[in-house]
Amino acid sequence: MRCPYCGSEDSQVKDSRPAEDGAAIRRRRICPDCGGRFTTFERVQLRELVIVKKSGRKVPFEREKLQRSFEIALRKRPVERDRIDRAVSGIIRRLESSGETEIPSEEIGLQVLEALKGLDDVAFVRYASVYRDFSHAEDFEQVIAELSAKIARDPGA
Numbered sequence: 001m002r003c004p005y006c007g008s009e010d011s012q013v014k015d016s017r018p019a020e021d022g023a024a025i026r027r028r029r030i031c032p033d034c035g036g037r038f039t040t041f042e043r044v045q046l047r048e049l050v051i052v053k054k055s056g057r058k059v060p061f062e063r064e065k066l067q068r069s070f071e072i073a074l075r076k077r078p079v080e081r082d083r084i085d086r087a088v089s090g091i092i093r094r095l096e097s098s099g100e101t102e103i104p105s106e107e108i109g110l111q112v113l114e115a116l117k118g119l120d121d122v123a124f125v126r127y128a129s130v131y132r133d134f135s136h137a138e139d140f141e142q143v144i145a146e147l148s149a150k151i152a153r154d155p156g157a
């Protein structure tokens with residue numbers, strides 16, 4: 001693994017442990033050249049996924065972008081990092097096991113909305129406002145009414 005500080009081709013693993021409920025391995029590394037310490041994650045990748053944007057353009061799937069979407073929606077919300085990692089890993093597992101290599105961006109957006117609905121209502125509304133391109137206050141009112149109806153049907157949700 002290349003050192004992110006000095007670019008050295010070599011690094012030593014100092015500690016390994018399971019992460020994300022066993023779906024990944026977290027490794028603490030040290031560079032023998034500069035002494036820099038950094039963390040890497042090793043995950044199973046079943047297939048290379050390609051995202052098909054609304055414009056038709058195809059881009060490689062990046063876990064980091066999906067993770068960042070969750071972090072932005074959940075900024076300053078009381079949701080543990082572990083729950084976010086599990087949600088991201090769950091979406092990726094579903095995408096990889098679908099058998100498709102080209103995934104429409106809309107499908108990922110819908111899966112993120114569904115996951116956020118289970119994590120935090122405020123984050124769900126934040127993400128929905130961008131994903132659904134809200135332009136009026138009525139758009140927010142409609143989503144909040146949907147959430148209120150869900151809570152009325154299932155108070156434990």
